Amino acid sequence: MTAPPGPAPAAEVLAIVDLETHFPLNRGTLKAVEGVSLTLRAGETLCVVGESGSGKSVTARSILNIVKPGRIVGGHIWFRPDAVIGAGNGNGPAIDLCALDPDGPRLRAIRGARIAMIFQEPMSALSPMHTIGQQIIEAVRLHRAMDKQEARARAIELLRQVQFREPETAIDRYPFQLSGGMRQRALIAMALSCQPQVLIADEPTTALDVTTQAEILSLIRSLQQRYGMAVLLVTHDMGVVAEMADRVAVMQGGRVIEHGPVDAVFRAPREAHTRRLIEAARLLERRGNRAAGTPAGGPGQAPILSVRGLCLAFRGTTGFLRRRATAVHALRDVSFDVAPGEALGIVGESGSGKTTLARALLGIHRVDAGQARFRRADGSLVDLCARQGYADRSLYAEIRMIFQDPFAALNPRQTVEQIIAEPLRIHRLCQRSGIGDRVAALLRDVDLSADVMDRYPHAFSGGQRQRIGIARAMATNPRLVVADEPTSALDGSLRAQILDLLLELRNRLGLSIILISHDIGVVRYFCERMAVMRQGELVEIGASDQICDAPRHPYTAELLAAVPRAGPRHARLRDPDAAGPD
Amino acid sequence: MLTRSGDAAPRGPRRPTGTESPWALVWGRFRHHRLALVSGVILALLYLSAIFAEFLAPGDPQAYNARYTFAPPQSIHLLDRDEDGSLVFRPYVHGYAVTVDPEAMRRTFAIDPDKKHPLRLLGRSEPYLLMGFIPMQRKLLTIEGQGTPLLLLGADRLGRDVLSRLIIGTRVSLSVGLVGVVLSLAIGLVVGGLSGYHGGLLDLVVQRVIEFLRSVPTIPLWMGLAAALPRDWPPLTIYFAITVILSLVGWTELARVVRGRFLALKTEDYVTAARLDGASDLSLVFRHMMPAFSSHIIAAASLAIPAMILAETSLSFLGLGLQAPIISWGVLLQEAQNLRSVATAPWLLWPAAAMIVAVLAMNFLGDGLRDAADPYAT
């Protein structure tokens, strides 16, 4: 395996040539990646964009050869460990990663140390049985000769860099005790722990609010500048692309359809598909909440949901034998109303309690105080937070939730059909014989073809799973949907499509929506009103436009300032007035 | 709304062409599991031989024969020489030359090369009742020549045919004990599942009950129970009752394991999601959490079955298990568990081999089911 006539020019730390990765299916194989070629130079950021399911994640995973049960069936991935910024000075041997034994020591020495990876689904990617500290420390110690104390200190430092508020205590917490964004940041910290030459980041900021995202991106930038780290960034956030990318690759159907410097691609996209992607991203920003239309119910009606004084603290302990009591006040005196047919957006920094609020409303978490009165279809009121709140299971057909982690929320042992049919079956919403059609229709609504019905959740891309979750939530024609980051893993065009679907339902059925998102653009596009959360408190609530244009709370202002925009090399939007079209 | 009604397909939900129902998927994968298929066939054969035991057994399992106590197995010769010296296919066995050794109090057997007894397929036999009610006069394999028994697996201390006893024993061994297994699995899953899912007070109570049941060692429990059962029940009924009662204790282990797993599983998002779909507790436990645990359950079941078959041998050590004249593998092994048999009549250990085959078959079948149910398996 030494020094083949490396096809990679010296400065190209990574060169993917004609990569083909296939997955076995029940019938035949699925060619997820078909002849992808990409290059990555030291110190450079290559953004990979493309519609959901186009093979971005599989390409990224192929680099470290972690694609089970798939197989890399063709192509090469040349890795040149001595490549540095500036051409011509790396002439050591290049290694073909595809040719290495996937479990062998040579590839292992590269994984984590030289090429680090951040997986797309942060929630499931962490071991549930170990604290994040243990997992980061282990990563550090695998490749660096450090004793436990040093490694711990380094882990704390890393957590601090990825914006953990109290890294000293956070380090001893288990993934299930962390918010989605916190987990994602822990993964980022883990990936950065050994100062890799190449960072493969698969949608690393989907669960992060804009401020945190900005910090993380600038952290990556500074590492790039300092160590010449090359970054392969998979994302569909065009704002991020604009801010980060040197070059962009656009994928569709397992192939790279366009590949070039970011300015070129943004200014003059060659492919229609690329154009669509960029357009869709801009559209969201441009339209603001004007697309929201008029809710069916109209104002002045009695609220469908009225939340008063919700308080919730996670009282837990850390450590096994010598336990220390800890309490995280995830909700502090949260009150708001949702009118019928209204969409309420909730934004806020990562870990501010958004998911907790959603779960509290669905009765998953017990609240310490407060109530959430929900007006049912027959006009009766139930307190969702009371103990017997969900005694009548038909309520579950009226209120639906879309989970933040789409993978974890899908039963790995059920086919998509079973998953989506489950609420239909339980609430007897359609005849047995009609279930198949109904499921197929729901899948089509979220832009999935019906022939994926017999696949299991693990055989999907992140965005596809998210759509399955949405289809399931919509299956019962609910009256209130609590959607926790429902579109974070979707590319711009799909996102718009899904949101339009929701809007259509809202207009037609008077569906009320609580939309949790860190994407202010989405919230503004979609919601009449929005609420801003911070450390468990609702700091501001009001009409979306008003909040976006004239935030009252300094935190809101800070949030808005951090929103990246979908144009290359644009400065951040500091002036709220500039939030309009280009 | 978005539902279309009418034009109902005859069976099950309609699906787009090219996709398969979940069960078809599982079956499709199972079908490709060669080991599991072979095991399934073996098990089917075992059960068939349990059903048609009387027909398959060459002899009467209870008929003792003074001349052939501890006779070693005969081997079947397939080819015979005709008068003209040419080889022909004519299966036969040799007879025995028996000598009595009064000093050692035993018979010694030698193969008598002069005595050839041809074998017949579907030959005439003593009349008997197949499955206790179908009168029959033919058996699968019979021997020609009066007075010479067919002892393909040798004879036991009373000169009874081990093969016939083994075949008849299949019936009890592969049926009665299974009831206990099924019962304890069912109770274990339900109780353990609910306890782990609900946690809290229910869990506390269930765990104390389990703890309590486990604290009573089995032997005194057996002895006590055996004393409490009416003495004039037929032995099979007593045994059946004991297995049922034992399984009322036997569920504890599975219940605890299930509960331990469920405590962790119930925090999974997909379980929450199913709950938010409106699934009832039982459906949550059985449709969503249990499948995640199906590998374990299959493994536990395939382990419990041999344990139950074997339990009878330990039970009869205490005079509580099945007893002769009822024949089961356990009884046969029980009769073979002495130095004399082990040292001089190892063919009496054949029931152990039968048991191993049955257990392995059940187990590989279980493997096949597991893999078929595992979405990740390829």
Added chain:
Amino acid sequence: AGSEPFKEAPELAALVAEGKLPPVDERLPTQPLVVSPLSEIGTYGGTWRSALKGASDTGWLRRTVAYDPLVAYSFDWDDVVPNVALSVDVNDDASEFVFHLREGHKWSDGTPFTAHDLEFAITDAIQIPEYFGASRNTHLLGAKATAVDDLTLKIELPEPNGLFLKQMASVSGMWPLMYQEEYCSQFHIKYNPDADAEAKSAGLTGWPEALYLACDLDNWRDTERPTLLAWKLTSPYDGLSQQVTFERNPYYFKVDSASNQLPYLDSLQMRQSSSVDDMVLQALNGDIDFMDRHIATTANKPLFIDGQAKGDYRLFPTVQANMNTSIIQLNQNSENPALNALFNEHDFRVALSLAIDRQEIIDVLFVGQGEPWQASPRPESRWHNERLAKQHTEFDPDRANALLDGLGLTGRDAEGFRLGPDGKRIAFRLDVTSDVQPTFPDVAEMLAIYWRALGIQLDVRKSERSFVYETMRANRHDAHIWQGDGGLGDAILDPRYYFPANVESVYALLWAKSLYDPGAADALEPPPAVRRQQDLYRELQRSADPVLQDQLFAEILEIAADEFRVIGISLPPNGYGIARNDMGNVPELQPHSWIYPTPGPMGVAQLFHKRG
């Protein structure tokens, strides 16, 4: 032998030389018991290795080291001969026995053994009702023992007992010799007022238990207790220890015909084992020097025959004292009226007997060894009775059926079973235990098949021994199967099968009670013939004349033949034992029984290891 100087084991000689032990002449009685060896004069040294089964196998101890009663059975069981006692005088009506002891006989601690020790044992220990020992010394109950002088013990019985000496020579005869007054009286309330308190503070129920644990024949856990036996205990048998050991008693009172003090063997080593198979393997491996108990079964014989060369041992034959391999007792005092009526029909019992193919049972289970035999003393026995032994042993199913038809049992049910007078199927149940004889269940199953052919259902249940016993004690059994005790010398001592005589006569427990426990509320007056047998036995007990005893017993057996109360199967083949090839004086063809505790009466002190 008297004139020759006594010789002793080298290790003892060394101790004597060191002054730690008195010389051998001072240790032996003036008139030691001279043993003529079975085959040769032995040599000193070596260990006798054997095994004990479980925690309470005192049987093997009683058969070997402990068998040194006042008077002992002769080797062939024909006679009672002096042992510890030098001689014994009996009065005419067998109610007063005077034992003369040996002068200079000493306990293992060197203190003199006197008649006072015996008086203490019988009056102060055995006769107190407070512990188990008494329950097994029925012949000593109510006896008055007096030490006339140091060497003379007089025993006066409350009732004449012509069998007293035989009983004193039996396996239970050693009790009085276990108690050294000096040592054992410390546990006795009469001699030690604190005895009870001391016992209770040790966790015992009271002083009798302390006495029992320290001194009784069935307890081998006190290594302090002085003994008269050939070997004294060095590591105790408390049910937990893995090994019980004994070492030579330098004061043992027997010498061989060449004036060598016995025993020859230095020590005994008995491994406590819970598993017979473990013991068998020990024997096969040559780790057992001499033994028959537990291991020498019919089933194991081929193993032992084949293993002789490897294990360097041989098999020696014993004469089975049992007269039958299995005796079937139908409960003729049953609480089930229908069964009781049937079982009391003479012809019914005969029919059942005739339906049994005994030769087949013998062939299948005993490899053709033995002959069809009813419950009757063995052919070698003085009391052999041909009619009793052989009647109804032929296999004649036709006559059997005819007899049953003759009883009017002609009705049959759908499955072909005969109906009893009550209109119900004739069916009864037999609980068998394989703990005593592994062949019982097999016999029972074959019986079930034979009797099925008669139209009678026998429901065989294998059960745990104590369950079988418990049902029997409560007289709730239908039938019982057991071995044929009382074939040789024990016939007259334990005539359980010849007439309802004791608790073991479970075919007529309530009739037996009228003999052994007439006061019992449930005792039944037996039919005249049985009554007559019991009267004859009482008369026999009252006579000291062996000839008269034989006459009376013969008459009892004649009546037994008429009555035909129990059904026998076959005469047991000879037994065997295992002895290492280097063991000397191994007994050949010794009777094997419980009452005659084989091999005890041979004088095990004469066993030895051959040199070279």
Added chain:
Amino acid sequence: MARYLARRLLLMAATMAALSIVCFAIIQLPPGDFLSARLAEMAGTGDTVDVANVAWLRAQYGLDEPFIVQYWLWISGVVGGDLGFSFELRMPVAEVIGERLGISLTVEILAIIVLWAIAVPVGVYSAVRQYSIGDMAATLFGFIGLAIPNFLLALLLMYLSYIAFGVTIGGLFSPEYVDARWSAGRLLDFLGHVWAPVLVIATGGAAQIIRILRANLLDELSRPYVDTARAKGMAEWRLILRYPVRVAMNPLVSTVGWLLPTIISSSIVTGIVLNLPTLSPILLRSLLAQDMHLAGGLILLIGVLTLLGTLLSDILLAWLDPRIRLG
């Protein structure tokens, strides 16, 4: 933790109280009592028994008292630290148990260690290399061990070692070492014997652990967090042991605390066949002989071990899986 422990211990005491009543009742379920069992046994040896003083003895042992009184006498002693007196062995129960407990625990814990030391790695191996030759072999041997009754295996071992090596392996010591003090020689002798029961017990339980671990591990191996660990560059085996195995151990850990009491109460037959000086044969004997105090003491001991084992399992489970809360 301390509060949790305190609460559990309190509950344990209540369970023990219930257990003591039930076990005392169970011991008495079979007909008869110690004396009748004893008489039965004596008769078995050929002794004839005079029943005259049996009633007296019965009173002496308190066997004629009603159940409640007998129970009360016993349990009040037990609470006061006096386990009572073995009728049969005529020794304080505490002494009997004390005599055997050490060796019994040694053998049984040794067996458990060997069992886990073999079965856990093999189980992991057979999951990771599903359907490899090694997996098949492990399954085959595991099930052979399971399907052959323990006592038969013990018998076979004994016989084979006699045939092949000319040594008998019954018991735990050769005669010369039975009563000897511990020394290097005795230890060697002990090891020369103890392998047989350890092997018998271990083979009987190995299949259970192998198959359960395999089944659970197979489920975990395809979890995303395993990929994360892979991407870190961890060695395959190390990451399997550290991540999925930890989850897959859950079912084993759930019941690991019961291993010891289960082995004590289930290795009776093995103990008898191999002539082991452990507690198990004594338990059977005491039950057959209806030696109430001894049987009661042993059952209580097993009960306490079970309860402690459950507690241990619960604590281990919580330590193993942070999602499970001690509660």
